[in-house]
Amino acid sequence: MSDTIVKTTDLSVAFKVKKDLVPAVRQVSLSLEKGRTLVILGESGSGKSTYMKALLRILPHDAAIDGAAEFMGEDLLLKNEKEMRELRGDRISMIYQDSLSALDPMYKVGDQVIETIRAHRKSVSRAEAREQAEQLFVKVGIPSPRERMRTYPHELSGGMRQRAVIAMSLCCSPYLLLADEPTTALDVTIQKQILNLFLELQEKDGMSIMMVTHDIGVAAQVADEIAIMYGGIIMEYGSTREVLEEPANPYTRALIAALPKSGDRGRLVAIDGQPPTIVSMPSGCPFSDRCAYATQICKSSIPHLTPVTQTHQTACHLYERKEE
Ligand SMILES: Nc1ncnc2c1ncn2[C@@H]1O[C@H](COP(=O)(O)OP(=O)(O)OP(=O)(O)O)[C@@H](O)[C@H]1O
Ligand SMILES: [Mg+2]
Numbered sequence: 060m061s062d063t064i065v066k067t068t069d070l071s072v073a074f075k076v077k078k079d080l081v082p083a084v085r086q087v088s089l090s091l092e093k094g095r096t097l098v099i100l101g102e103s104g105s106g107k108s109t110y111m112k113a114l115l116r117i118l119p120h121d122a123a124i125d126g127a128a129e130f131m132g133e134d135l136l137l138k139n140e141k142e143m144r145e146l147r148g149d150r151i152s153m154i155y156q157d158s159l160s161a162l163d164p165m166y167k168v169g170d171q172v173i174e175t176i177r178a179h180r181k182s183v184s185r186a187e188a189r190e191q192a193e194q195l196f197v198k199v200g201i202p203s204p205r206e207r208m209r210t211y212p213h214e215l216s217g218g219m220r221q222r223a224v225i226a227m228s229l230c231c232s233p234y235l236l237l238a239d240e241p242t243t244a245l246d247v248t249i250q251k252q253i254l255n256l257f258l259e260l261q262e263k264d265g266m267s268i269m270m271v272t273h274d275i276g277v278a279a280q281v282a283d284e285i286a287i288m289y290g291g292i293i294m295e296y297g298s299t300r301e302v303l304e305e306p307a308n309p310y311t312r313a314l315i316a317a318l319p320k321s322g323d324r325g326r327l328v329a330i331d332g333q334p335p336t337i338v339s340m341p342s343g344c345p346f347s348d349r350c351a352y353a354t355q356i357c358k359s360s361i362p363h364l365t366p367v368t369q370t371h372q373t374a375c376h377l378y379e380r381k382e383e
Contacts, residue, residue: 062093064235064267065114069126072106072113074337080123081337083109085291087126088364091235091284094265096257098282098299100272100314102334106291107271108156111237114269115153116143131234149179152233154224154241156271161224162212168223169196169208172230179231195226199256218249225253229260238270242277254281275318279303287311290335290345293364297371307373310346344376352377 070087073080084106091097099107112118114128114135128135130151138146147153155161163171172192176183183191189208196204199222212220221244228236238257242250258281260266272278278285278299285302287295287310295308306312313330332349341347347357356376364372 063129064091064093064131065269066090066129067110067114067127070110070113070128071123071125072109072118073123073125074119075121075123076338082340083291083337084113085361086363087288087291087293089286089293089296091267091269093234093267094261095283096261096268096270096281097284097286098270098272098278099286099288100275100278101288102273102314102330104334104336105288107288108239110288111153111239111269111271114237115147115151116140117147145179148175148228148233149231150233151235151237152228152231153237154228154239156239156243159212159220159224161227162220164212167209167211168215168220169193172196172208172223172227175227176230191230192226195230196223198229198260199223199226200252201226218245218252221245221249221253225256232264233266236266236268238268240271240273243272243274250277251280257281275303275314287314290340291337292345292361292374294346294375295371295373296364297367301368301371305371307367307371307378308375309350309352309377311373313349344374 068088070084071082072084073082087110089097099110101107113124116135124136162168169192172195173185173188176188176191177185192208193204196207201207201219201222207219215223242253245253254277257268261268270281282299284297285299286293287302287308289310295302295306295311302311306315317330330349335341335345341358343359344357344362347353350357362374362376364374365378366372
């Protein structure tokens with residue numbers, strides 16, 4: 060059996076804006092193998108969260124999804140809502156970008172994890188679920204787990220709350236963890252601890268991770284493969300080493316050049332100009348209006364991913380022409 064956990068082929072999402080359907084994710088073809096980490100890296104508004112939400116089918120009802128999305132060989136786009144509900148939080152788990160909203164302020168964090176376990180594992184007793192929840196708290200590095208389980212979300216520090224959210228996302232031992240900016244709100248030390256925790260869990264359980272970030276430092280730390288997303292398309296895709304050390308796309312090069320030279324935070328700072336919004340998208344390459352190398356074709360036609368090596372692709376008209 061193939062070890063491909065996720066595979067999308069030309070996956071597209073369009074949102075209803077006034078009366079028009081406006082594309083936010085355009086023909087994205089990516090795949091993720093068992094036990095590996097794919098990081099989707101890109102500036103704000105590039106479509107990263109929308110792509111992940113399309114996989115879990117948690118987009119607004121009037122969003123149009125096109126193309127194909129497979130999870131462990133099953134067609135996600137053919138599943139009905141009941142089948143999707145069974146998958147969510149179970150074989151596929153997601154840490155949302157606004158993850159604090161994943162916790163209900165009215166309930167103790169331990170009870171929330173216990174209830175999530177019980178919702179998916181009907182045969183597990185409350186006592187067993189409590190035991191499992193405590194073990195999860197230990198696993199994610201929450202000290203004094205028994206006491207912490209009895210606290211309300213607002214009583215925990217940001218780092219501890221995020222760990223509780225992660226514990227909840229792991230409670231059904233997912234095959235696939237979708238993590239949307241899981242460490243953005245945290246300081247660097249806690250961020251490192253949580254990323255190390257992901258790697259540890261992955262080594263132990265063979266979990267696959269798809270993570271979204273706009274932080275190159277985070278991507279470099281955890282990714283096996285990186286997909287650079289901009290204006291709803293994948294600009295560059297390949298092994299972490301090739302994408303970060305031998306970038307073939309002017310956009311990736313601009314992102315890397317924009318990194319602050321000192322400090323290890325790795326935040327993206329300004330590339331000249333603003334990323335487009337879905338209603339202000341250039342008609343050709345989404346980067347064409349900010350790209351120093353753009354020519355006429357870049358302004359009129361969208362580039363497609365072409366191979367650089369067997370494990371590296373770029374979507375750039377300049378690259379395509381160089382190859383001719
Ligand atoms: N429900 C919606 N209706 C209309 N447009 C939307 C909707 N959700 C997202 N968009 C638009 O789709 C584009 C992609 O949004 P998305 O949230 O996927 O970006 P992102 O890469 O996750 O950005 P960020 O880094 O800021 O989280 C943006 O232009 C956004 O404004
Ligand atoms: Mg997002």
